[in-house]
Amino acid sequence: MSVILKLDQVAYSYYSDTGEVSVMDNMDFTIEKGSFTAIVGPSGCGKSTILSLIAGLLSPTAGFITLYSDDFAAPKIGYMLQHDHLLEWRDIYHNVILGLEIQHKLTPQYLTFANELLEKYNLAHTKNLLPSELSGGMRQRIALIRTLTLKPDLLLLDEPFSALDYQTRLLVSKDVHHIIKSENKTALLVTHDISEAIAMADNILLLSKSPCHVKQCIPIEFEKHGITRDKVRDSKLFQDYFDLIWRELQNENTET
Amino acid sequence: MKIPKPKIKGAEHYSEGQLNYLQRKKLYQFGITWGRILFLFSFLLLWQIAADKEWIDAFFFSSPIDITRLFVDKLLNLELLHHIGITLMESGISFLLIILLSLITASCFWYFPSVGKMFEPFLILLNSLPKSALAPLIIVWMGTGYPTIILCGISVGLFGCILNLYQTFQQTDPERLKLITTLGGNKFQAFTKVVFPGSLPAFISISKVNIGLALVGVIIGEFLAGKQGLGYLIIYGSQVYQLNLVILSILILCAIAVLLYGIMNIIEKRLKC
Ligand SMILES: Nc1ncnc2c1ncn2[C@@H]1O[C@H](COP(=O)(O)OP(=O)(O)O)[C@@H](O)[C@H]1O
Numbered sequence: 001m002s003v004i005l006k007l008d009q010v011a012y013s014y015y016s017d018t019g020e021v022s023v024m025d026n027m028d029f030t031i032e033k034g035s036f037t038a039i040v041g042p043s044g045c046g047k048s049t050i051l052s053l054i055a056g057l058l059s060p061t062a063g064f065i066t067l068y069s070d071d072f073a074a075p076k077i078g079y080m081l082q083h084d085h086l087l088e089w090r091d092i093y094h095n096v097i098l099g100l101e102i103q104h105k106l107t108p109q110y111l112t113f114a115n116e117l118l119e120k121y122n123l124a125h126t127k128n129l130l131p132s133e134l135s136g137g138m139r140q141r142i143a144l145i146r147t148l149t150l151k152p153d154l155l156l157l158d159e160p161f162s163a164l165d166y167q168t169r170l171l172v173s174k175d176v177h178h179i180i181k182s183e184n185k186t187a188l189l190v191t192h193d194i195s196e197a198i199a200m201a202d203n204i205l206l207l208s209k210s211p212c213h214v215k216q217c218i219p220i221e222f223e224k225h226g227i228t229r230d231k232v233r234d235s236k237l238f239q240d241y242f243d244l245i246w247r248e249l250q251n252e253n254t255e256t
Numbered sequence: 257m258k259i260p261k262p263k264i265k266g267a268e269h270y271s272e273g274q275l276n277y278l279q280r281k282k283l284y285q286f287g288i289t290w291g292r293i294l295f296l297f298s299f300l301l302l303w304q305i306a307a308d309k310e311w312i313d314a315f316f317f318s319s320p321i322d323i324t325r326l327f328v329d330k331l332l333n334l335e336l337l338h339h340i341g342i343t344l345m346e347s348g349i350s351f352l353l354i355i356l357l358s359l360i361t362a363s364c365f366w367y368f369p370s371v372g373k374m375f376e377p378f379l380i381l382l383n384s385l386p387k388s389a390l391a392p393l394i395i396v397w398m399g400t401g402y403p404t405i406i407l408c409g410i411s412v413g414l415f416g417c418i419l420n421l422y423q424t425f426q427q428t429d430p431e432r433l434k435l436i437t438t439l440g441g442n443k444f445q446a447f448t449k450v451v452f453p454g455s456l457p458a459f460i461s462i463s464k465v466n467i468g469l470a471l472v473g474v475i476i477g478e479f480l481a482g483k484q485g486l487g488y489l490i491i492y493g494s495q496v497y498q499l500n501l502v503i504l505s506i507l508i509l510c511a512i513a514v515l516l517y518g519i520m521n522i523i524e525k526r527l528k529c
Pocket residue numbers: 014015016021023042043044045046047048049050
């Protein structure tokens with residue numbers, strides 16, 4: 001498998017009148033193409049900052065972030081935020097093609113692709129509805145489709161389900177996982193929900209706080225044990241992973 | 257006394273409770289509407305009687321019949337329409353200019369935040385000024401005529417309008433701006449796709465306030481520098497003690513204000529669906 005993203009000794013500080021907040025000073029990790037990685041860590045440890053750095057919304061104070069692609073084009077990044085931010089004055093279809101509109105890509109190929117995505121994931125009937133007519137879970141899936149229409153190589157998801165209620169969160173995270181896997185995307189998910197991370201990811205990066213660094217990388221291997229993804233939450237292995245990560249995070253809390 | 261039950265269309269489709277609710281609501285509406293009509297009618301009647309019986313001096317307070325007579329006279333020789341037209345035209349131009357100038361300025365302020373930050377205190381200062389104080393100055397600089405009156409019309413609303421629009425633009429959810437950035441958009445696209453459309457409801461209500469302010473400014477201008485228009489008629493009438501004319505002009509101004517507000521309401525509804 002080839003590497004798609006590499007963070008090399010990345011440092012980042014926020015500056016303000018009250019002083020410098022060094023969020024990370026030596027962050028290293030790599031993401032392999034086609035993998036689904038979850039970043040789990042205590043809140044405020046810098047998870048969102050990492051995603052902003054990767055997406056280029058912030059520039060590292062030191063170190064390198066490298067994105068690799070198969071062809072010569074620069075790899076494209078898709079970003080999914082905590083809230084769906086569907087624009088209430090546009091219908092679903094026009095929300096979905098917002099990215100295409102912005103990048104002047106309203107070509108027949110891209111539009112067909114957007115329509116295919118809606119068809120494939122049973123959302124075509126919502127095309128002419130307004131966002132307010134959709135449930136929270138539905139809206140979040142539309143937000144994912146909006147990101148996918150731009151054919152990103154790497155998907156960044158920043159706690160995309162935390163605004164949903166528990167029931168919906170289980171369903172939508174399953175759907176989103178399904179969509180991402182069937183579109184063959186590389187994904188980097190930030191979450192504070194341990195079970196969500198275990199249920200969705202192939203690898204979990206456990207972060208620890210101040211300064212933020214990767215404490216442990218835990219491969220999640222349900223497939224090896226013959227457990228399919230939609231049944232993982234009932235398995236013993238799931239509980240084992242949960243206990244392991246829980247203990248690590250507890251240690252973290254007692255250390256500081 | 258038994259109150260008759262109002263008829264409800266398609267009553268057979270509703271349950272007893274729902275029907276009861278609709279009937280009570282209709283009765284309430286009916287009462288309010290007729291209450292208003294009754295109030296207005298008795299006010300006019302009392303006014304007329306008071307003038308006829310000389311409880312009040314009809315020379316200063318006029319009477320509904322005199323005003324109506326004057327209205328018909330002036331309407332027939334088209335003089336009144338001319339003055340109404342002038343005031344409407346001046347208010348319309350002032351309003352459009354307020355909106356246009358505010359949109360341009362507020363957008364620039366949003367696009368270049370440091371410029372906005374720099375000019376904000378000056379605008380707040382100008383906005384807190386009683387704007388009619390500027391009118392004599394404008395007349396001295398620009399003489400009498402349409403431009404002066406239109407400028408007076410603009411000066412009342414403009415600064416507040418810029419500030420309000422700018423603040424509305426600034427209140428855009430930063431996460432939405434981030435969304436546009438992550439979709440590959442630049443700042444201009446953030447404005448056209450998110451900031452402006454998101455500010456549209458506020459923009460409409462700001463416009464509603466400013467169409468009224470434009471009218472206020474134009475009337476002030478006409479008081480001081482007009483040779484025609486309703487503001488001029490009011491001042492002229494008061495100077496020659498033609499109080500019929502003054503009151504008539506004021507009533508027409510009321511009607512115009514209601515009309516303009518109504519038009520804005522219709523536009524607002526159109527934009528919503
Ligand atoms: N704009 C900012 N200015 C100053 N400090 C910030 C800013 N954004 C985040 N921080 C600080 O950086 C740290 C990491 O924030 P963040 O990446 O949002 O954490 P997480 O997503 O893991 O909750 C926090 O301690 C937060 O207080």
